[in-house]
Amino acid sequence: MSVATHEAPAEPAAKPGNTKRGLERRPGLGRWLPYLLLAPAVLLELLIHIIPMLVGIWMSFVKLTKFYIANWSAAPWAGLGNYKVAVDFDNAIGEGLLKSFGVTVAFSLITVALSWVLGMAAAVALQPPFRGRSFVRTLFLVPYALPAYAGILTWNFMLQRDTGIVNHILVDNLGLSTDRPFWLIGSNALISLITVATWKLWTFAFLTLMAGLQSIPRDLYEAASVDGAGNLRQWRNITLPSLRPVNLVLVLVLFLWTFSDFNTPYVLFGTAQPPAGDLITFHIYNASFLTWNFGTGAAMSVLLLIFLMIVTGIYLLVTGRRSRRA
Amino acid sequence: MRLRSLVAAAAVSALGISLAACGGSDSGDSSGGSGGDTTLTYWASNQGTSLDNDKQVLTPVLEKFTQETGIKVNLEVIGWNDLQTRIQTAITSGQAPDVVNIGNTWAASLQATDAFLPFDGDAMTAIGGKEKFVPTALATGGKEGTDPTSVPLYGLAYGMYYNKAMFAAAGLQPPKTWEEMVAAAKKLTNPAKNQYGMALAAGSYTENVHFAFINAAQNGAAWFDADGKPTFTGDGNVQGVLRYLDLMQKDKVANPSNAQYDNGTKSVNDFATKKVAMIINQNNADSSIAANGMKSSEYGVVAFPAPQGSADQTASHVAGINLSIFKNTKNKDAALKFVKYMTDATTQSTLGKPFASLPVLKDAKPVFTDNAEEAAIFSDIYNTKSKPLPLVPAEDQYESTVGKAMNSMFAKIATGGTVTAEDVKAALKTAEDQVAASS
Secondary structure, X not given: OHHHHHHHHHHHHHOHHHHHHHHHHOHXXXXXXXXXXXXXXXXXXXXXXXXXXXXXXXHOOEOOOOOOOOXXXXXXXXXXXXXHHHHOXXXXXXXXXXXXXXXXXXXXXXXXXXXXXXHHHHHHHOOOOOOOHHHHHHHHOHHHHOXXXXXXXXXXXXXXXXXXXXXXXXXXXXXXXXXXXXXOOOOXXXXXXXXXXXXXXXXXXXXXXXXXXXXXXXXXXXXXXXXXXXXXXHHHHHHHHHOHHHHHHHHHHHHHHHHOOOHHHHHHHOOOOOHHHOOHHHHHHHHHHOOOOHXXXXXXXXXXXXXHHHHHHHHHHHHHHHHHHO | OHHHHHHHHHHHHHHHHHHHHHHHHHHHHHHOOOOOOOEEEEEEEOOOOOHHHHHHXXXXXXXXXXXXXXXXXXXXXXXXXXXXXXXXXXXXXXXXXXXXXXXXXXXXXHHHOOOEOOOOHHHHHHOOOHHHEOHHHHHOOOOOOOOOOOEEEEEEOEEEEEEHHHHHHOOOOOOOOHHHHHHHHHHOOEHHHOEEEEOOOOOOHHHHHHHHHHHHHHOOOOOEOOOOOEOOOOHHHHHHHHHHHHHHHOOOOEOHHHHHOOOHHHHHHHHHOOOEEEEEEEOOHHHHHHHOOOOOXXXXXXXXXXXXXXXXXOOEEOEEEEEEXXXXXXXXXXXXXXHHHHOOHHHHHHHHOOOOOEOOEOOOOOOOOOOHHHHHHHHHHHHHOEEOOOOOOOHHHHHHHHHHHHHHHHHHHHOOOOOOXXXXXXXXXXXXXXXXHOO
């Protein structure tokens, strides 16, 4: 949809003669055409994003419990009550939210870092042409192309304690441990979660960085090797600075996606999610749907939104200032 | 330009068609009402061995209903992991089926949403009168002293299944007290051979919370006071929960892997494939046991035993499935006819066997098993040793908070940690705070 709307205004410039005649004949349509073509996108954006968001914000200010979900309009005004409950860290609900927030921050930082490092390594390794390069590139994209549910569900099978292939390899084949570790409950759950999320995400980093690498002129590298710069030096002094604009966007997007990841914990853990894997979106889902308290859930969502907006704002501010200085 | 406008026109008309299609179902509903063209939407829960199995069992029953009344029934079978959320979404959006299965423990919570048709005098008469139901089963239909918003459909109760051959080989008698049960389980446990006395669905919060309820009831403890306020941290509650956790922690008669059993079927399968000698499960385990090839003569059932000297011999909650009608249905009369049909003696005895359910009708005989002894024991548990779960609006929150707390404690035990009475109390306090905050 967005492609069509971008192209539409550009077209008159491409074929001036044709459009001019059209405009003379039907002046009204010509002026309104861009808006008309934008309308579906705007309408859907309103319907799918803006209105639900506003409803969510409204929900966070009312006491929307099971007593009112059949008739939302009857829900009493709660003022800041839901927010007070959510940030009262001495209370069970606030404490749970704070813990979940901590888990999510750790999860996001580690996952983004791992995804970026893996993506970068693979992109650089596949930069020089060799036989079968496109095959390997395609292979790397499989996790990204696979439906999230199918992929994560497979991980769920692999990580089972008694029947999973992970324990089969670690314990039965390699004999690294005499005890069969649990991967989906207890503290190992966070490791599993990070592994699965990284598996899912790193190929996006790979794809983006690979595209970025194409735009770096080869002669820069050739000149550098003539000057005697090694691979690491070339990477640090040519690749990294050239990829800076790509990295700025990539890291931000990876962080936002990871922080608000819902599918991974939802599919990986099902209804038996462990505290160590209690990511914030899943926590909010449980707070809303298990206890039927949509007001508190919405308040938590709004807090999450505000947090992500602040982080994004600071990130853009800091990186923007640094690029101006550079 | 021309091509683009053509494409746009095609897209717009396609959108229009799909919108019209969305509206179509609505107009279809409203055209019903009293004519011969009424179609009811029915959400059934998963009772058989699979969703497909449910569909196969129900389809001829529903066809018979259509033949008798001319009312068509549009069936959808929904798994337990989704059912509550689907009902919730239906309530919230108003886009609901006409008739729906609910876990009877949700009855009071769902009643509080005001989205369901109360079975008042007239509605109750239309479905055949309240006298036809077993009183304890009907009592699960809603809050005490109100018109119920659901009526019983399938009755279930917990029983302790034991493998006769394994008991005989170890020279054991079926246990009559908790202590005898643990002693028997210990004798049948040999971790070195990966052999355990019992299997527990220790990762299923719904199963866990039922045992929290039953064990606390045996201690004489309740989870809510007369005003519907949570009383989770009483000594009887804490000790009841700990007693159940200790099956894995102190007594070590259950495989730590059980902490990942997130539904009852997994422990039933361990029993049916003779990996364990005992399970405590509802009688619908029979269909899974049979599906695994174990005969009903190979196992015995006793009531889930209370500790020695316990004044309260509660062995189960009044488990089962209820039927509810959405208040905003456009086919109220047809829906009432359907509920009457599903709860009449013939339909009940048709469905009792494949779904392994206990009769919810007063004079009906259990048909879920060909083992007369088993039938008699389950009927006795259901009729005399069962208590309904708390009939308060916050019941659903009790299930999720206490059940999930138990999941976490089992996980801690399984991964080598220790759970003390103080830990249980702290976890139940957290659950209590969560319930108090949202009621």
